[in-house]
Amino acid sequence: MSKLPDIKNTAEAKTRAIVTVIGEDQVGIIAGVATILADSGANILDISQSIMQEFFVMIMMVDLAKAKVSFEELKTQLNAKGAGMNLKIDIQREDVFKLMHRV
Amino acid sequence: MASSSYSPQEIVETIRMVQMEKLDIRTITMGISLRDCASESAERLAIRAYDKICRKAAKLVATGEAIAREYGIPVINKRISVTPVAIVAEAASDADQLETMLKIAHAMDRAAREVGVNFIGGFSALVHKGATPGDMALMNAIPQALAETERVCASVNIGSTKSGLNMDAVALMGRVVKEAAQRTAAADGLGAAKLVVFCNAVEDNPFMAGAFHGVGEPDCVINVGVSGPGVVLRAVEAAPEADFGELSTIIKRTAFKITRMGELFGRTASERLGAPFGIVDLSLAPTPAVGDSVARILEAMGLERVGIHGSTAALAMLNDAVKKGGAMASSYVGGLSGAFIPVSEDIGMIESAEMGVLTFDKLEAMTAVCSVGLDMIAIPGDTPAETIAAIIADEAAIGMINRKTTAVRVIPAPGKKVGDSVEFGGLLGRAPIMPVHTLSSAAFIQRGGRIPAPIQALNN
Structure with missing residues (x-):
């Protein structure tokens, strides 16, 4: 599938993305984000959360292989959800993290 | 799954690089x-x-x-x-x-x-x-x-x-x-x-104003220039006690991460645009924005201001570490690849030049150990054409002898003199008018002809 095995070595890596939530901890963060993801057909593969430098950080790895909406649309929805909860919510394709942190 | 899980620290590091330290892809x-x-x-x-x-x-x-x-x-x-x-x-x-x-x-x-x-x-x-x-x-x-x-x-x-x-x-x-x-x-x-x-112009430089598509290149190609002085600055600031060996390793590791982004973007753009991927130019390119300055990295190494004694050594070490880290991160490195020191586009350079600490002659020395050359320097508008030619000749001589690319982009600002400044706006920034030597080089320039190619042995 990929002509560039040195970077994108699997088909699933192409459809995986990382959702990040950064801000003040509050009730309903996971529910809010998970609802948007479920409605979009994005499958949550992994969730982790921690407190770093006084900020709540939640990270979700999602698979968009069966997503019903475009990447851009999902990003817009998540950004808007974040703005409504005074959080920074974003989604980025997984390759960015893979390349930067894995040799 | 295990190999592709990331720690929150890693995720946050990437996000911090972009949002706080101005990591960006400078140009496709x-x-x-x-x-x-x-x-x-x-x-x-x-x-x-x-x-x-x-x-x-x-x-x-x-x-x-x-x-x-x-x-x-x-x-x-x-x-x-x-x-x-x-x-x-x-x-x-x-x-x-x-x-x-x-x-x-x-x-x-x-x-x-x-x-x-x-x-x-x-x-x-x-x-x-x-x-x-x-x-x-x-x-x-x-x-x-x-x-x-x-x-x-x-x-x-x-x-x-x-x-x-x-x-x-x-x-x-x-x-x-x-x-x-x-x-x-x-x-x-x-x-x-x-x-x-x-x-020694290169054929695959993605950075303006000096980019051109060389005659040895394919019909269409995608080259990417990365940036990230802010990311390197933050890494250097976090290691005030490190000796030069450790500092070099820190810079290499940071340059690696920055360059990987360039590689990813270049390959992705190339795939989507249907044009072959050329190179990543792993230059540290400053912008006038606060926190996006190469001068500040040199100052973080322990120099009170850029332009003082020690600046050339600091820049040499930075430039080399960036190349070493970047070279491992990309299959194809090219272009100019190094640290840029344009005056008007770097807030630390601007300040130091305004204080009179950073001089034209020191900049020339610094260009001998880094990427490019005398870049975005405003000089008095009444500077004779022969003096500008002599500036070009000096800089070209450094490139010729050291087998590297050098360039001159000076702006003899019309009607302006030392003490004035010029404002170009946007990424081109602003610059104080820097003094140049006022005695004449005219007779030297008027000789014409060619300076012969240098000998490539007996290197001392």
Whole structure:
């Protein structure tokens, strides 16, 4: 599938993305984000959360292989959800993290 | 799954690099060959060039922006470089050659506007050994072309390690730089900010104003320039006690991460645009924004201000560590690859120059150990053309002897003198007028001819 095995070595890596939530901890963060993801057909593969430098950080790895909406649309929805909860919510394709942190 | 889980620290590090430390992809530059556009008719040449640029680059801007959104890392500039115009336009014989060159400049400008790129490079000539009539026409057309167009950038290669320095071209370019500034006097000599005079010019440089699409390149190619002085600064600041070996390792590791982003963006853009991936240029390119300064990295190493004793050594170490870290991160590294030290585009350089700490001569010394050369330096408007030519000759000599690319982009700001400053706005920034030597180099420049190629042995 990929002509560039040195970077994108699997088909699933192409459809995986990382959702990040950064801000003040509050009730309903996971529910809010998970609802948007479920409605979009994005499958949550992994969730982790921690407190770093006084900020709540939640990270979700999602698979968009069966997503019903475009990447851009999902990003817009998540950004808007974040703005409504005074959080920074974003989604980025997984390759960015893979390349930067894995040799 | 295990191998691709990331720790929160890793995720946050990446996000912090982008949001707080201004990590960005500085430019995705599409190189386009115009060799197949040559014609005996200047009109037909201009139409072909316009059409080809618009066709190849139609999706460049939209693609760059889409990739930036998906990966969450900004792509600041989308740009185009073309085959040196002197080569393409020389065959047009139905019009005055100077008119032909201007016609192409306007066609490039219109095409750049049409596809939405802010700069298009390649209004260029390669005259390191000698100039053809077409090369002469191009060089003579540069001041008018830069004054009449908005987005066109010009460059001229006047020397190389293998051929020596073409001092006739050096003398001519001294006059061209001065006239380019004078014709854009109302904008503080902005024309000269879009003109680079090279020694050992590279064919795959994605950075403006010196980008052109070399004759050894394919029909169309994607080159990427990364940035990230802020990321390196933060890493250096976090290690105040580190010795130089440790510091070098820290910079290498950071450069690796930055360059990986360039590789990812280059390959993705290349795949989506259907053009082969050329190179990642792993340069540290500053912007006037606070926190995006190469000067601040040198100061974080322990220099009170950039430009004092120790600055050359600090820059040499930084430049080398960036190359070492970056070289491992990408399959194809090219372009200029190193640390840029433009004065007007770097807040630390601007401040130090305003204080009189950073001098023209110290900048020249620093260019011997880093990427590019005397870049974006504003000098008095009454500086004689011969002095500008002598500045070009000095810088080219450094490149020729050290087998590296050097360049001169000085702006003799019309009507301005030491104590004044010029404001170009945007990424080009602002600069105080820096003093240059006022005694004459004219007799030296008037000799003309060529400085022979240097011996490549007995290296001392």
